[in-house]
Amino acid sequence: MTIVQTAILGIAAVVLAVQIKSLRAEYSVYLILTAALIIGFLGITRLELIVDTARQLGSYIRIDHVYLTALLKMVGITYIAEFASGICKDAGYSALGTQIEMFGKLSILAVSAPILLALFETLEGLME
Secondary structure, three states: OOHHHHHHHHHHHHHHHHHHHOOOHHHHHHHHHHHHHHHHHHHHHOHHHHHHHHHHHHHHHOOOHHHHHHHHHHHHHHHHHHHHHHHHHHOOOHHHHHHHHHHHHHHHHHHHHHHHHHHHHHHHHHHO
16 A cells, blocks of 8 residues: 555544544544554555565675664664554543653663663774
8 A cells, every 4th residue: 555545544534533523532533543553554564675675784784683673673662652652642641642652762772772782882992
């Protein structure tokens, strides 16, 4: 599915949700959640191409696979946290959405900690 089709799906879901919201507010949330999940799964299908490209780049520049794995984990954490946070905020639970964003940021920091340590070890080696 192309970006144009995905955008049309999203806009159509929002227009329908706005119309339904005055009748049954809970149905509009379900409609938006369904559209968001469909678009999310469509995005995940593109992930295979991204992973293959990252592996190919790693073979060209001789980078340790640990770094590419960590980078992909960070991208995945960001995507999932933003998705879940957006759904919570759209449903009117912005406090929960903010907590999900905070947990996502802390998770990214935890995943990046070994890379940061390796960077400092490299810098220390260069200083000697």
